[in-house]
Amino acid sequence: MSDSDTADFLLDARGTSRDLGAYVVGLSFSREGRLGLGLGDGTVRIADPRDPQGDWITAAAHDGAVLSFCADAADGFLSGGDDGRLVRTAPDGAVTELAQLGTMKWVEQVAAHDSGLRAASVGKQLHLFDAKGAKLKTLVHPSSVGGIAFDAKGKRVAASHYNGASLWFVGSKEDKPRLLEWKGSHAAIAISPDGTHVVTAMQENALHGWRLADGQHMRMSGYPSKTHFLSFTGRGRWLATSGADSVVVWPFFGGGPMGKAPTELAGGDGVLCSAVACHPQHEVVAAGFADGLVLLAEIGSGKVVPVAAPGHGSITALGWNAGGTHLAFGTEQGFAGLVDLSKR
């Protein structure tokens, strides 16, 4: 993997890269298929995977930095900034402010669901908006929200905070959350694709999970650093995580992860895995490392294929398109790559 000529083979042969000049905070493929990246200089960049060599659009979305980024509910992208704004960027780069959520306040988390729901958190508050951008409700938490996630159906939204996470029914008349308690500070959060488990990443270099059926706790520890990325495989059998010097994947079947050891992929270089993204269908994980290496690892076989060589800064954003044919990544130095992995 240290041979950069071969490590960059996929990026060179089947991809394109750009130096965008600012920290890549987040990336996502929009529901109509474009790649969007939210950057530390406040811009949103948009690439068309059907014409990767063409010009990437630059949209001035925020005055400051983009802090949170996702695909919007129908098309285009949603971003939150340190200017306190929640902004939608259309596929053609047109920018619309959906809400101004406070002065000197940061919009730290955003999420959207294809039902039209949008969510944005500012401090302890989680604001929900409908497809037209009208505010539905504001859900308040005991402390600042560290991460948010919709379930697959868009019926529930989960928010992590200090001493646990809150699980809310979006359509409920009475806004009373189910409180998932566990002492400590919780940040990144994920709901399993079948909606049965909630997992958070904690300040203490460990994950915590709750099986919703019976409230059973799951403790997954042993990480040398904080986990920032949690990603379930398409059918939810595995949870891939960053934060170790390998890609740590936990089994969510056969009674796991309780009492089961995780599988470690692509380790051994002593470099921390900084980002993971599971393929939307296959049991394959894309992983980015602190030295800039990007690779694909197949969970069943442990087989590893390099995508991009180290050297452009720690991987801070990583994601697949819905069809699983394109993978994109971004780094803290502002380097971004888009690779076509479809059968030819």
Add this chain to the structure above:
Amino acid sequence: MSETTQIPVTVLTGYLGAGKTTLLNRILSENHGKKFAVVINEFGELGVDNDLVVDADEEVFEMNNGCICCTVRGDLIRIIGGLMKRRGKFDGIIVETTGLADPAPVAQTFFADEDVKRATRLDAIVTVVDAKNLPARLKDSKEAEEQIAFADIILLNKMDLVTEDEAAEVERKIRAINPWAEIRRSTKSAVPIDAVIGREAFDLKRILEREPEFLSGEDDHEHDSEVMSVSFEVSKPVDPEKFNAWMTQLLASKGQDLLRTKGILYYANDDRRFAFQAVHMIADGDFIGPVRDGDPHKSKIVFIGRDLNRPQLRRGFEGCQAEG
């Protein structure tokens, strides 16, 4: 990431009305060509004029790492993570705390969180005090005392409101709590920016560089406050294993009462000096270069804390000397 890329962070503490925000605005408005990101709290009295101001909630979290007094500022961890996304747009970070804030969680955030530690370094804790009202504050507020105990630089402000005798008495009270802080007298928080910014007070290389100032007859004088400081010196070389064992045990059992600890040690059979510091239970230490010619080879340790048992601490430190 190399040390030079770490962004310096200055923490501004001080009781309500002491002149903190005036100092902050002075730092920001002075023509120094530097850009700062400023983290303020939502109850600030005065406006702050700066491009990059973040309103923080002062959320203090316990870390479950087996250390009972390890609290950190959760909001600060998130804010520093966010600021790193616009790296290169500013030269330093200034964190202003509320008047009632305990400085420990702020300081500990810079040692306990690895992401924060990688991106930033704590430059100094600057405490602004009101020369006229400090004696009263010390009587009725635990926080006022802690803010002095934690300080590297103390701005003795509102000097226009006190006589020289009153000022000297306030300085005596400050010294009884904190022997190493540099005291700067000021009126309307008017001090040169380099008196408070770029101090590298937490740099191990500069630990106890200034001779701590203890009051004469320190053992006898009555204390107005619970917080006190003690210092010990030994001339025989220190056994690193004994010192580590003693310090580990001491911080574990007494860390809640030990606010700040600093030491310079001369180890047996080593021609380098070892510097050591701790904020409550969180310790940090490293070799800081060779012993210099004419160096008296005296190992020294200074504690600031509550209920310090002087004879016990002295025996403990003396017991760390190497045999023979």
